[in-house]
Amino acid sequence: MKTISENRAFDGTQGVYSHTSKACDCDMTFGLFLPREARDGPVPVMWFLAGLTCTHENAMVKAGAQQWAAEHGIALVFPDTSPRGEGVADDAAYDLGQGAGFYVNATQAPWAPHYRMWDYVATELPALLADEFPIDPDRQSISGHSMGGHGALTLAMAHPGRYRAVSAFAPICHPTAGDWGRKQLAAYLGPDESGWAPHDATLAMRATGFDGPMLIDTGTADQFIDLLMPEALAEAIAARRQQAVMRLQPGYDHSYFFISSFMEEHVAFHAEALYE
Amino acid sequence: MKTISENRAFDGTQGVYSHTSKACDCDMTFGLFLPREARDGPVPVMWFLAGLTCTHENAMVKAGAQQWAAEHGIALVFPDTSPRGEGVADDAAYDLGQGAGFYVNATQAPWAPHYRMWDYVATELPALLADEFPIDPDRQSISGHSMGGHGALTLAMAHPGRYRAVSAFAPICHPTAGDWGRKQLAAYLGPDESGWAPHDATLAMRATGFDGPMLIDTGTADQFIDLLMPEALAEAIAARRQQAVMRLQPGYDHSYFFISSFMEEHVAFHAEALYE
Helix, strand or coil: CEEEEEEEECCEEEEEEEEEECCCCEEEEEEEEECHHHHCCCEEEEEEECCCCCCCHHHHHHCCCHHHHHHHCCEEEEECCCCCCCCCCCCCCCCCECCECCCCECCCCCCCCCCEHHHHHHHHHHHHHHHHCCEEEEEEEEEEECHHHHHHHHHHHHCCCCEEEEEEECCCCCHHHCCCCHHHHHHHHCCCHHHCHHHCHHHHHHHCCCCCCEEEEEECCCCCHHHHCHHHHHHHHHHHCCCEEEEEECCCCCCHHHHHHHHHHHHHHHHHHHCC | CEEEEEEEECCEEEEEEEEEECCCCEEEEEEEEECHHHHCCCEEEEEEECCCCCCCHHHHHHCCCHHHHHHHCCEEEEECCCCCCCCCCCCCCCCCECCECCCCECCCCCCCCCCEHHHHHHHHHHHHHHHHCCEEEEEEEEEEECHHHHHHHHHHHHCCCCEEEEEEECCCCCHHHCCCCHHHHHHHHCCCHHHCHHHCHHHHHHHCCCCCCEEEEEECCCCCHHHHCHHHHHHHHHHHCCCEEEEEECCCCCCHHHHHHHHHHHHHHHHHHHCC
16 A cells, blocks of 8 residues: 555645555545544544545545534545556546446456456455554445445345435435436446346335435536436335435535535534444 | 413413414314513414324323424424214214314314314414414424325425425425325325315325425334335435435334424424524
């Protein structure tokens, strides 16, 4: 593991690190904020998965999460959104290939050799963090934006007992039914749609739900809301009687201005679950 | 109008009054909490509509709303849930007739002469309050529980500009599709279902939505949740991109213990809209 940078932030440290990933078979970069409390021992950790076109950096510099994580004494992890590098397959479109890993393990050519973001986020990176940093693996929670909200919701539901809470900003709620999803799931996982179901938050909610609290914010002026389909997940959450808070925030759009406006409440929501 | 009782409460006054209602053609009783600020001039008002079997008294004595209304300087109105008296039609079932007015204007025998709770709550009682008490008719909001949540949601959507906010505890969300609704709407309004639509929050949301903020709480352990159908309204709210907060509260049931647990947040939500 290599340290790219470390900056003092809110009396803690905002670091950026790279390492050779076995899951993705390439070098991967991630951001990690450690609060002051990490100097004294392991702290709980909140994952934040970013959306299409993002790297580890977008949420790290634009979401305004560190101030609230510092207040609650929790770490923040900002993974990249795909494998990267010269030997890694890509596509000219913004929504496929590098920057658009969709948090799945690809099985199809040319993606299968590197595009294993599901294993990377669920298995490899958590183990690295527990080995290298004062992170308490028994107190994890997860959040994300757009494609990253999709990743957070699907990972949380697929790993009972792992994440104490899940939240999402403008998540892609029903990718098997929309243009933000069908294209990518077909490319990465192939045409057999039976394998897509764990990667659709609405279908996962119908199948199992989540064993903890859930918070979802979507802006009513989100320019991509027809692709996000919050109505499908809202129906599934209520039908399952899933503990949840679903909010439609008036006038907010899909940007990081929306995310940062509600980050304080999301971090407080995670902190309550991480410290209970 | 006759004063039944007045008690000092939270530095304001909890009153109970009766009057002869033209809408219902019988004497009607209601509770009204006036905060201390009402001594100095008109105050905003939050309506609270109660559920099946309730009178004006249940929410007044069990919901714990006065302490928060006092804190925010707003009045609370607790109407009865139906016309009452010896000459008023009734039914042996708990969910039809007296105590079960469903906030509609009945058109069918034997209900039509008295069961006009829609007009009573929307027109007659607001006019009486504005005439007799220091209530500001330009700052009203509405809430309710179960059948009263149904009433609050449908009245709010049918009167654009009237209510600055609407909230509900465990509302009956889709009465045209369930056993808490079809029986009563058929009895009061007759078999032509086209007239039922304004009295179904899910259908009203699909048709028009609400021109303000909305807050809805339902307990995941609500013993009547299959009759409430929160999933239908959740889907409709998200599909309309309606400004809203929908919460499924873990372990809470249908009782006033549930209501009182979240009343502080509901009154604060109303106060924000009433004072903006």
